[in-house]
Amino acid sequence: MPAAPLAGSWRLSGRLWPTLRDAPADAEAISHKLMVRAGMVRQLAAGLYTILPLGMKVIERINRIIREEMDAIGAQELMMPVLHPAEIWEQTGRYPLDEQFRLEDRSGRAMVLAMTHEEIITWHAARELRSYRDLPQSWYQIHTKLRDEPRAKGGLLRVREFQMKDSYSFDRDDAGLDASYQAHTIAYRRIFDRCGVEWHRVESDTGMMGGRGAHEYMAPSPAGEDVIARTADGSYAANVELAVSVAHEPDFGPTPPEPVPFDTPGVGAIDELVSLTGLPAARLSKNLCVVTDDGPVLAIVRGEHQVHEKKLAKIIGPNRAAHPDEIERWFGCPPGSIGPIGVEGVRVIADATIATGHYVTGANREGVHLRGAVLGRDFSAETADIREVLEGETSVVDGQPLVLEKVIEVGNIFKLGTRYSEALGATYLGEDGNERPIIMGSYGIGPARIAAAAIEQSSDDAGIVWPKPLAPFDVHLVLIGAPDTEQAQFADRLFSDLTDLGLDVLYDDRASVKPGEKFVEAELLGCPVRLTMGKRTLPDGPIEAQVRASRRAEEIPVDGAAAAVRELWESLP
C-alpha cells in the first residue's frame, strides 16, 4: 500500500503509474499517445477508456473548476440514472436515434442508456416544478453519457462513453431563458479561462438537440473535427456549418446579351475550365447534382466555393450524390457538362452569390459550356446560402477578414425552448392562472475533452506541458537516492512543507527507479515545476528546479526552500 495521501499530494512508491516508452501503434492523436504513455488512461475497446489514478487527478481538477463556476451562478448539482425507461424517450421522438444504446431488462421492458439527459431532467421538472414561483431553476450533474458512435476516434476526443457536465435551465419566459443562457455564458467563460486552454465561443447549429439558438466552445487544434470561421478579434465567430461571409467579387466585365456556347472537349473539373478559359474560378459556376426522396436537385456555387452539405441538407433534406447514369438521364450529358439552363424536373438551388454576375456553366451537352449565363435571365433558381465560407473572405458584421480554424468542441449551450417541456408535459401555472410550458436551456461540457485539448495545444518532444490549473500536480519532486539517506530525509521534509503551503506534490520516492528514468517520466507527465533532491544538493544546495514549459533550470536555496518553490510556481503563467 502506498502512503496515505497528504492533502492533494502523493508519494509515488506503491502507486499505479504505468508509463510507456512507446505509444501504442494505433494511437494517432498527440493527446492520445501522451495520455497513454504518461500512464493516465488505458483503452478497453474502441471508444472506451479507463481513466487511471493519474488521469483522475487531472479530471478532478477540471471538475472542481466546473463545480465552482456552476455553483457560482446558482446551479444545483444532482445526479440522474444512466439507465432509462424507453417510454420517456419515445415521448420526445428520440428513441430511434442511431446513437442510442437500447436494451431490455429481464422482464422485457425496453430501456436505453443515457445518450444525454434532456428527457429525464424534463420528466423530473414536470413533476417538481408547478408554479411560476418555482422558476427559474438550473440543475446540473457531472455524469456518464453513452453513445453508439458510428466511429470512435482520436483517443479521448470522440468516445462512446464519457463524462459530461450537463446543466439544464427552467424559466418562465424567453427573457428568463436569455438570463439563464447569459449566466451560463459567464460561467463557461470562467471555466475555460481557468482551465488555461485557448478557446473560442462560436455560433452553432442546434443539431439533434433541437431548439432555437446555440453556441459552441471550441479549442483550436489540428486534431479537431470541426472548423470555425472567425475574425481576429472575435467580432464574428461561427461554426462553418452556418458561418456566412462576404465573398470576393470578381471583375465580371460586360454582361453578354445571351449565353454563348463554346467547346470544352474532355473538360469538366473547375481547375481544367480555369486553365482553358483563363477566367478566375469565381466566374465559373460549379454545378453539383444530388438526389433526394423528392427527386434530383442541382446545387450551384461559384467555382471557388464548396457546397456545404449541411447547409444544403437543411433546405432539401437528406440527400446523396447522383450517379453518372442518373445525371445522363436528367441532363443528357456527363457530370462535367451539366448546368441549370433548360433543365426540367430538377430543383435548382443557387448560392446567393450566383445572383450577381454572369457565369461560365455547363451547356448540358457533352464537351460544351456556355459563357454569360445570368440567373433570372437565362435560368431560374431558388437562392440560399449553401456554400462554405473561404479563408480570407470578410465578415458580414464588420468587414474584417475571416480565418478558418480546426477546433475541438469542448462545450456547448443550447436554447431549447419548449421542445422537451411540451413533449413531456413540463408546465407551470403562471401568475395569471394559465398553464404554460417551461422554457428550457441545456448546456454541456466534456471534461476529458478539455484535458485532451489542453494536451493537443501544449506539448513538446518530451511530453505534456500542462497548463498550471490542469496539471495533476503542481510540483514533481524527484528524489535521487535510497530512502534512508540524508537527502531522502530532506526531501521528506520538503514534501510536507510544500504540501503545507497548499501545493499538490508528486513525490517520486521510488527506490528502484534510476534518476534518468525519473527525469524522463517527469517531463512526460508535464507538471509545471520539477525539483531534484540528491546527494549533490546537500548540505548547502541549491535545489535544482526545472520549469517544465521552458525547460529552464532555476536554483532554489535550501533555506526557505518550500516558500521559494511556491513563489516560483506562482510566478509561472
Place this chain on the structure above:
RNA sequence: CGGGACGUGGCGCAGCUUGGUAGCGCACCUGCUUUGGGAGCAGGGGGUCGUCAGUUCGAAUCUGACCGUCCCGACCA
C-alpha cells in the same frame, strides 16, 4: 455504412514473399555491481502467432469467412 491498413508475450517490432524448433528491443523476476538524464553483467519467467474453417505429412507463414483495432470519408454533442 463505403474505402484503406493492421492483428505475433505488457509496449514497440522482425519472421510470412519461398510452409518445417516462435525471435529481437524495452518491460518483468533473481543475484551482484551501480545511483544526477530511460544503467552493466549473469541467470530466469511469460506467447493457443485475433478466431474458426480449409489446403498440406506439417500452417505464424497459403486460402476463405468472421471478429477486433486504427486511419480517410459518411455520420455525429
